[in-house]
Amino acid sequence: MKPKRSLGQNFLIDPNLQRKITASLGDPSEQALVEIGPGKGALTQHLIGLSDRLVLIELDDELVEDLRASYGGRAGVEIVHRDVLTVDFGALFPDHTPFRVVGNIPYNITAPIIFKLLERPRPSEILLMVQKEVAERLVAHPGTSEYGALTVGVRTVASCKKLFAVPRTAFRPVPKVDSVVIRIVPDDPPPLSLSEEAGLRRLTRAAFQWRRKQLQKTLRDHPDLALDRASVEGIAASTGWDLTRRPETFAPDELVRISKLLA
Ligand code: SAM
Secondary structure, eight states: OOOOGGGTOOEEOOHHHHHHHHHTSSOGGGSEEEEEOOTTTTTHHHHTTTSSOEEEEEOOHHHHHHHHHHHTTSTTEEEEESOGGGOOHHHHSGGGOOEEEEEEOOGGGHHHHHHHHTSSSOOSEEEEEEEHHHHHHHTOOTTSTTOSHHHHHHHTTEEEEEEEEEOGGGEESOOSSOEEEEEEEEOSSOSSOHHHHHHHHHHHHHHHHTTTSOHHHHHHHOTTTOOOHHHHHHHHHHHOOOTTSOGGGSOHHHHHHHHHHHO
16 A cells, blocks of 8 residues: 555564564553554554553554554454544543553644543553654743743643654655654653633643743733733732743743643
8 A cells, every 4th residue: 555645654674673662651551542644563463462452553544454454353352443633632541541542643733642541541662763853842942942832832731751762764665854762751640720720722822832932921912811911910010930031041930830830
């Protein structure tokens, strides 16, 4: 079959790297496993038998047919034919069953997939192949150009680590970008309530849309925030922070504190 660029199909052909990725999962026998975008089974073949329950989520019609032919009859294997962004993980895992997620995912929807996985219920571990630049954004420090809404959104509710690089030559077709395997471990229990997370997302989206402006200006003038002058002064007084700083200089926990004051 011809790989579909629209579905981000770059298949991992290096068996050592396939094994290295699946061996990086925390003890898979203890929890259910979900693979996003199993494709032709590069990782799947090493996941079979590791857990009592393996859920494969694939969108491509042809690949789903092949997966059904290869793995459909296996005990504990479920094939979900749909867009991962529309999967209801709560329905897949009622009763708070713990689960881990692994995937060499389509790069065009990396951030939406990560944010989707950080909805509730959250996996205990997320092991993903991502574009190198996305990995840099996830582990970025405040004040750098990589630091932004993705960094804050993930690191306020989870820890994130770059594990190892994967060369372009390990894929077919060979992609135009470099790749890195990352591990995201959501904090348990979740440190923020759902409404706190929504408020933080509103603040960070506005702040990083206007990343060159002083934070106090964004708080006042951005249509999604629109604070009056007294409220902005109140935030400055109660935190003791200089709000003429640019948003990118505020650490994740500082943005959390401001978003709580906004609430
Ligand atoms: N895991 C395989 C491998 O490592 O060789 C395939 C990886 S390929 C980078 C991404 C896979 O995700 C493809 O099989 C593609 O069809 C699938 N995919 C693309 N968009 C998807 C979506 N929205 N939901 C589920 N799967 C998707």
